[in-house]
Amino acid sequence: MTGRIVISEVGPRDGxxxxxxxxxxxxxxxxxxxxxxxxxxxxxxxxxxxxRILPQLADTAELVAFARSLPGLTVAAxxxxxxxxxxxxxxxxxxITLPLSVSETHSxxxxxxxxxxxxxxVRAIAEHLRSLPAARRPRFEGGLSTAFGCTLEGPVxxxxxxxxxxxxxxxxxxxxxxxxxxxxxxxxxxxxxxxxLREVVGEDCFAGLHLHxxxxxxxxxxxxxxxxxxxxxxxxxxxxGGCPFAPGASGNVVTEDLVFxxxxxxxxxxxxxxxxxxxxxxxxxxxxxxxxxxxxPEAGLPLGFKQAEAGS
Amino acid sequence: MTGRIVISEVGPRDGxxxxxxxxxxxxxxxxxxxxxxxxxxxxxxxxxxxxRILPQLADTAELVAFARSLPGLTVAAxxxxxxxxxxxxxxxxxxITLPLSVSETHSxxxxxxxxxxxxxxVRAIAEHLRSLPAARRPRFEGGLSTAFGCTLEGPVxxxxxxxxxxxxxxxxxxxxxxxxxxxxxxxxxxxxxxxxLREVVGEDCFAGLHLHxxxxxxxxxxxxxxxxxxxxxxxxxxxxGGCPFAPGASGNVVTEDLVFxxxxxxxxxxxxxxxxxxxxxxxxxxxxxxxxxxxxPEAGLPLGFKQAEAGS
Numbered sequence: 234m235t236g237r238i239v240i241s242e243v244g245p246r247d248g249x250x251x252x253x254x255x256x257x258x259x260x261x262x263x264x265x266x267x268x269x270x271x272x273x274x275x276x277x278x279x280x281x282x283x284x285r286i287l288p289q290l291a292d293t294a295e296l297v298a299f300a301r302s303l304p305g306l307t308v309a310a311x312x313x314x315x316x317x318x319x320x321x322x323x324x325x326x327x328x329i330t331l332p333l334s335v336s337e338t339h340s341x342x343x344x345x346x347x348x349x350x351x352x353x354x355v356r357a358i359a360e361h362l363r364s365l366p367a368a369r370r371p372r373f374e375g376g377l378s379t380a381f382g383c384t385l386e387g388p389v390x391x392x393x394x395x396x397x398x399x400x401x402x403x404x405x406x407x408x409x410x411x412x413x414x415x416x417x418x419x420x421x422x423x424x425x426x427x428x429x430l431r432e433v434v435g436e437d438c439f440a441g442l443h444l445h446x447x448x449x450x451x452x453x454x455x456x457x458x459x460x461x462x463x464x465x466x467x468x469x470x471x472x473x474g475g476c477p478f479a480p481g482a483s484g485n486v487v488t489e490d491l492v493f494x495x496x497x498x499x500x501x502x503x504x505x506x507x508x509x510x511x512x513x514x515x516x517x518x519x520x521x522x523x524x525x526x527x528x529x530p531e532a533g534l535p536l537g538f539k540q541a542e543a544g545s
Numbered sequence: 546m547t548g549r550i551v552i553s554e555v556g557p558r559d560g561x562x563x564x565x566x567x568x569x570x571x572x573x574x575x576x577x578x579x580x581x582x583x584x585x586x587x588x589x590x591x592x593x594x595x596x597r598i599l600p601q602l603a604d605t606a607e608l609v610a611f612a613r614s615l616p617g618l619t620v621a622a623x624x625x626x627x628x629x630x631x632x633x634x635x636x637x638x639x640x641i642t643l644p645l646s647v648s649e650t651h652s653x654x655x656x657x658x659x660x661x662x663x664x665x666x667v668r669a670i671a672e673h674l675r676s677l678p679a680a681r682r683p684r685f686e687g688g689l690s691t692a693f694g695c696t697l698e699g700p701v702x703x704x705x706x707x708x709x710x711x712x713x714x715x716x717x718x719x720x721x722x723x724x725x726x727x728x729x730x731x732x733x734x735x736x737x738x739x740x741x742l743r744e745v746v747g748e749d750c751f752a753g754l755h756l757h758x759x760x761x762x763x764x765x766x767x768x769x770x771x772x773x774x775x776x777x778x779x780x781x782x783x784x785x786g787g788c789p790f791a792p793g794a795s796g797n798v799v800t801e802d803l804v805f806x807x808x809x810x811x812x813x814x815x816x817x818x819x820x821x822x823x824x825x826x827x828x829x830x831x832x833x834x835x836x837x838x839x840x841x842p843e844a845g846l847p848l849g850f851k852q853a854e855a856g857s
Contacts, residue, residue: 387849417847419809420768448847449802449840450809452765456732484840490761497731497762528761528796535729535760537699 237501239465240492241275241441242268244516245296246311247485248473249289250280252523258292260519262299267515268470269300271508273488275307276300277330277467281317297324313344318358322371330374330440331355332412333401335394336383339414343378348397352404359405374440375401375409380426382417391426395433402434410440412467413454416447416484420457427461441465444486446472451486452494459500466491471513471525487527489513496540506540549813551777552804553587553753554580556828557608558623559797560785561601562592564835570604572831574611579827580782581612583820585800587619588612589642589779593629609636625656630670634683642686642752643667644724645713647706648695651726655690660709664716671717686752687713687721692738694729703738707745714746722752724779725766728759728796732769739773753777756798758784763798764806771812778803783825783837799839801825808852818852 245261256264265276278300279293293310300308309328312318321329333351334340340348355375362370379386380394398409411426423442431439442458444451444466455466469485492504510530517525557577561568568576577588590612591605605622612620621640624630633641645663646652652660667687674682691698692706710721723738735754743751754770756763756778767778781797804816822842829837 382847382849384848387847415847416844419806421810447840447844448805449799450764450806452762453768453806456765456768484844487761493760494731494762494765498733528759532728532759532796535694535699535727536696537694 237464237503238459238495239275239441240273240488240502240504241277241309241465241467242273242470242488243277243443243467243485244469244471244473244488246277246280246290247467248469248471250287251474252289252520254520254523255289256519258295260515261292261296264470264512264515264519265296265300266303267512268509269303269306271512272502272504273509274305274503275309275328277309277311280311280313281320282311282313294320294324297321297326301325301327312358314354315357315361318361322362322365322369326371328372328374329358330376330410331358331406332376332378333397334378334383334414335389335397336379336386338385339379339383342385348400352400355401355404355406362405373405373407375404375406376412376440376443377401377409378412378414380411381413381422382415384415391429394426395429398430398434402438408438408440409434410443412443413445416445416450418444418454419450420453423454423457424461427458427463431462436462439463441467443467446484446486451484452490455486455491455494471516471527471530473516473523473525484526487529489527490529493529493534497538506534549776549815550771550807551587551753552585552800552814552816553589553621553777553779554585554782554800555589555755555779555797556781556783556785556800558589558592558602559779560781560783562599563786564601564832566832566835567601568831570607572827573604573608576782576824576827576831577608577612578615579824580821581615581618583824584814584816585821586617586815587621587640589621589623592623592625593632594623594625606632606636609633609638613637613639624670626666627669627673630673634674634677634681638683640684640686641670642688642722643670643718644688644690645709646690646695646726647701647709648691648698650697651691651695654697660712664712667713667716667718674717685717685719687716687718688724688752688755689713689721690724690726692723693725693734694727696727703741706738707741710742710746714750720750720752721746722755724755725757728757728762730756730766731762732765735766735769736773739770739775743774748774751775753779755779758796758798763796764802767798767803767806783828783839783842785828785835785837796838799841801839802841805841805846809850818846
């Protein structure tokens with residue numbers, strides 16, 4: 234548990250897709266720029282879904298283009314299918330993530346596709362990406378959602394997670410990540426599923442963890458992930474977000490609390506925490522009335538707190 | 546990380562001392578009985594402090610006597626000094642805890658005593674306890690508060706924690722615990738301080754961890770404690786409480802979330818979680834207008850959740 238941890242901010246996508254208000258494009262740009270300015274090195278800026286499904290994210294192409302202008306930032310976007318992937322490539326995304334729900338029931342409800350249909354889509358995207366020159370080819374992650382349980386199916390077997398992880402790579406994804414879409418994960422599950430998936434797909438093809446704080450275990454699950462070697466974690470500024478298609482599945486891990494934990498443990502995130510805390514004001518101003526979460530922002534930093542220094 | 550974990554409910558003491566409302570004695574009894582009925586095996590029912598300082602806890606003697614009537618329950622109480630310890634023994638407490646603040650500044654503000662004066666008190670209490678027949682002699686814990694940092698002093702050195710832990714045992718305490726009064730702990734600190742304190746005082750003399758969730762790290766810190774062998778954790782139903790004398794030090798670990806984490810990891814707490822969740826209504830009814838916290842109570846238990854069964 235040493236070295237650099239990558240925080241992938243997913244608020245502009247996962248956060249904004251789950252609330253009714255539509256944040257103006259200029260405000261999103263200010264948010265993205267402020268967070269990149271605080272040292273966040275990867276931001277998922279939106280999702281290439283039809284605007285009629287998620288009008289909140291209709292400006293994703295413009296945001297990708299803008300975010301690419303920020304030095305050192307990895308610009309990520311979600312894509313549900315080949316059409317979305319083509320648009321993401323066109324816009325210049327560095328990384329695209331296609332979610333595959335381990336629960337087939339959730340897959341049908343979320344993406345309106347069976348596992349087989351999603352894997353067909355992955356194959357078509359991979360084929361297209363192979364045809365591109367390397368400089369224009371984004372990294373392609375398959376994101377295993379509901380990987381720790383499903384609000385519709387209940388428990389989800391580890392074997393199914395592993396099988397679909399392998400299937401994503403076989404279909405042409407570069408890497409696979411695990412998402413606790415529903416807040417069902419616990420530290421024991423995280424350790425076991427991450428370890429076994431990394432054994433199956435290989436360490437280099439494990440993308441990271443997307444954890445929710447639905448039942449308050451978000452940071453404990455991050456700790457379990459750290460302990461088995463995970464170095465990339467998704468989170469959302471102010472805990473904005475969740476999954477609008479999985480009932481009760483609210484509550485992304487709060488970026489501010491996550492960064493506080495990592496920094497206080499002496500792990501380097503490259504993020505300036507006081508500056509990160511200031512980004513809340515940008516989001517707050519653009520989303521009046523929308524609650525922002527987080528314990529560290531409310532309590533403030535400890536007296537004498539030093540960033541990225543061992544805790545004792 | 547297997548076997549039985551003891552949850553020590555501190556809400557009736559740590560929770561109630563930090564809010565202005567005074568809960569009626571009969572409501573406290575209903576709370577204590579309901580929680581014992583849900584399987585909680587240790588409850589800190591109050592504090593033997595002068596009623597003029599904490600009128601909320603003026604009925605502690607009556608609560609100790611009542612709680613002793615509940616089968617299998619360990620009845621704990623806080624005592625600030627010899628006078629309090631005498632009252633606790635008289636009432637029949639099974640366990641008494643005297644806090645010693647590692648930060649001397651906090652010690653002066655909280656107990657209005659220096660370290661030396663607190664240790665004198667410990668010696669006087671231990672001497673009195675030795676004079677009692679074994680059946681009437683409570684277990685005597687010295688609780689090291691502000692053990693991970695202080696809102697008044699900032700960082701608190703590990704060496705000082707170890708020195709005071711040894712001093713408490715030398716003065717006659719049976720065991721020592723660590724309390725993150727201020728919410729400054731992180732998993733790295735928890736692992737290191739618990740491990741080193743146990744080396745110094747011996748495993749049998751380490752009482753457990755009292756953690757706060759002030760910056761959202763409560764359960765991650767519990768996980769770190771579990772990993773280094775801690776089996777007793779304090780928490781507060783609905784997250785009631787904190788320390789009224791340490792500014793900004795709000796937010797006990799929420800009992801319901803803690804039990805959910807442990808049970809979902811397959812660790813046995815002896816607690817029936819659905820019944821525990823019902824206890825909130827008892828507290829809520831007696832403290833109208835007082836916020837209760839907790840993620841699991843809001844989200845509900847996962848579909849297909851089974852208690853004390855491995856997570857995968």
